[in-house]
Amino acid sequence: MPRFSPQPQKGFTDFFPDVLRVHRYVEEHLRRSAELFGYEEYDGPIMEPLEIYAAKSGEELVREQAYVVKDKGGRELALRPEMTPSLARMVAQIQKSATRPIRWYSVPTCFRYERPQRGRVREFGQANVDILGPDSSDAELEIFSLIRNFMESLGADGKLYRIRYSSRRYLDALLEHVLGVPADRTVEVRKMIDRRDKMDAPAFEKWVRDVLPENAIADRVLGLRPFADPATPPVADVPPAFRESAGYRELVEFSRKVEETGLAGVAVFDPTIVRGLDYYTGLVYEVHDVGTENRRALFGGGRYDNLLELFSNEPMTGTGFGMGILTVKLFLETYGLLPADVGKADRKGALYVACANAAQRGYAFEVAATLRREKLACEVDLDFQKLGRQLGRADGKGYGWAAIIGESEARDRTVTLKRLATARQETVPLADLPAKLNDLSRGS
RNA sequence: GUGGGCGUAGCUCAAUGGUAGAGCACUGGACUGUGGCUCCAGACGUUGCGGGUUCGACUCCCGUCGCUCACCCCA
Numbered sequence A: 001m002p003r004f005s006p007q008p009q010k011g012f013t014d015f016f017p018d019v020l021r022v023h024r025y026v027e028e029h030l031r032r033s034a035e036l037f038g039y040e041e042y043d044g045p046i047m048e049p050l051e052i053y054a055a056k057s058g059e060e061l062v063r064e065q066a067y068v069v070k071d072k073g074g075r076e077l078a079l080r081p082e083m084t085p086s087l088a089r090m091v092a093q094i095q096k097s098a099t100r101p102i103r104w105y106s107v108p109t110c111f112r113y114e115r116p117q118r119g120r121v122r123e124f125g126q127a128n129v130d131i132l133g134p135d136s137s138d139a140e141l142e143i144f145s146l147i148r149n150f151m152e153s154l155g156a157d158g159k160l161y162r163i164r165y166s167s168r169r170y171l172d173a174l175l176e177h178v179l180g181v182p183a184d185r186t187v188e189v190r191k192m193i194d195r196r197d198k199m200d201a202p203a204f205e206k207w208v209r210d211v212l213p214e215n216a217i218a219d220r221v222l223g224l225r226p227f228a229d230p231a232t233p234p235v236a237d238v239p240p241a242f243r244e245s246a247g248y249r250e251l252v253e254f255s256r257k258v259e260e261t262g263l264a265g266v267a268v269f270d271p272t273i274v275r276g277l278d279y280y281t282g283l284v285y286e287v288h289d290v291g292t293e294n295r296r297a298l299f300g301g302g303r304y305d306n307l308l309e310l311f312s313n314e315p316m317t318g319t320g321f322g323m324g325i326l327t328v329k330l331f332l333e334t335y336g337l338l339p340a341d342v343g344k345a346d347r348k349g350a351l352y353v354a355c356a357n358a359a360q361r362g363y364a365f366e367v368a369a370t371l372r373r374e375k376l377a378c379e380v381d382l383d384f385q386k387l388g389r390q391l392g393r394a395d396g397k398g399y400g401w402a403a404i405i406g407e408s409e410a411r412d413r414t415v416t417l418k419r420l421a422t423a424r425q426e427t428v429p430l431a432d433l434p435a436k437l438n439d440l441s442r443g444s
Numbered sequence B: 001g002u003g004g005g006c007g008u009a010g011c012u013c014a015a016u017g018g019u020a021g022a023g024c025a026c027u028g029g030a031c032u033g034u035g036g037c038u039c040c041a042g043a044c045g046u047u048g049c050g051g052g053u054u055c056g057a058c059u060c061c062c063g064u065c066g067c068u069c070a071c072c073c074c075a
Helices: A017-036 A050-057 A059-065 A084-094 A138-153 A168-179 A183-198 A201-211 A215-223 A240-244 A246-260 A325-334 A358-373 A387-396 A407-412 A430-443
Strands: A047-049 A068-070 A076-079 A102-106 A109-111 A123-132 A161-167 A267-269 A283-289 A299-304 A318-324 A351-355 A378-380 A401-405 A414-419 A425-429
Touching: A017 A102, A017 A123, A017 A138, A017 A325, A047 A050, A047 A084, A050 A059, A050 A076, A050 A084, A084 A102, A084 A123, A123 A138, A123 A325, A138 A161, A138 A246, A138 A283, A138 A299, A138 A318, A161 A168, A161 A246, A168 A183, A168 A215, A168 A240, A168 A246, A183 A201, A201 A215, A240 A246, A246 A267, A246 A283, A283 A318, A318 A325, A351 A358, A351 A387, A358 A378, A358 A401, A358 A407, A358 A430, A387 A401, A401 A407, A401 A430, A407 A414, A407 A425, A414 A430, A425 A430
Parallel strands: A161 A267, A351 A378, A351 A401
Antiparallel strands: A047 A076, A068 A076, A102 A123, A109 A123, A123 A318, A161 A283, A283 A299, A299 A318, A401 A414, A414 A425
16 A cells, blocks of 8 residues: 655645634624625635636746646646635626625635745635625725724734725835836835835835836836825925826825724835735725735725626625734734633633443433534443543543543432532532533533 | 745754654653652654755755745735
């Protein structure tokens, strides 16, 4: 027999029970926050035709990073690298009948063939929360509130993270009217602004001057520093055309709303937020750790106006984010926000059936069945000898109670009910056991 | 695709060219129906793999594979 490696594929994860519990902890908090805001859970196929990703996100990325499967009909399917195209497809089906806004969330497993590193693996859980229909930035306000609620529920206050937002339209207006960047180079200059902090200064300057040989423009781009208030970019004279642009007005108004809503503590304008692809058309946002430990964005999102264009003639706008379960988990670990017992099963109210003699195993199973009928969790030790070992296992697994069974208990149809933490025990008739356990658990 | 770090028991790690070890975990015993503590014992290894240098390699050299961190990218 050949021996295979017990390790999972690179970038894939074996979720052992203690690891899975941590994962679920993050997921469940997200679900709870989403439900609190009225969002409904959906899910879609784990594979979609390759083309719908290619159409959305560019051929090259898809070829390099998609897991592609050819089915028996010769169709090329991709393991979903993201949820949004499936969301769009599904929404297109119910677009005419659904009550708006559509508030949906999902917690899919997604796949990307990339080189793994901290916070990034090939198979990953990514929560998605989207609100579709309203074109007002009140939708973004709601999304920001939801993010704050989620982070607070995990014990992260506003000092530990920031929602940083900007807008495509604002940035384009800034480039056009304030910096004078020619239209044919806005895409690349956007990229520069996104990249500035990640490069060393001379390399950045060289890049800028290569792309913008006009010195005056290059100087203005190089002189642009991050600034806090979108209404006042730090340049000598702001042309009126900029202040009249839709991008300017939209973002300044949104910034004001953020203040009014009391979100200013966690949400800040940041002109360097650009977001990777051309996907987004309006407000964009990312959530970051304020520290340097976790440089990868915890959340990324934005507004898309053309979401449904692949599937429907009728446009629909929306905004939403994706959030990496793993990145949030790393964030929580960094700040010690995971409860100490998050990886352990909670069995404080559960009972362990310890039977000292194989002759009474039938009665032991009957006791367990009786409890389970009353929705009381219990586990039967299958050793049927060595009571000491059995109690040791019960303790090791964190059980709150043990039911000890031997000859006399089986004869009298009782159990010896023992509280493991205190070692106190008493004999209880089987018929009274469920009620007794419920009473004691409530009292403790 | 590029670069750094690391590969020794299930896990965390020692062993500076000279007999491969410890702690934790596991199994059993001390203790035949009463756990956590303690003590004793056991099982666990092709030192990632292949080659080279050497009387002798976990140790040094070359290659290779794997893991990891960063770059690239990040729908």
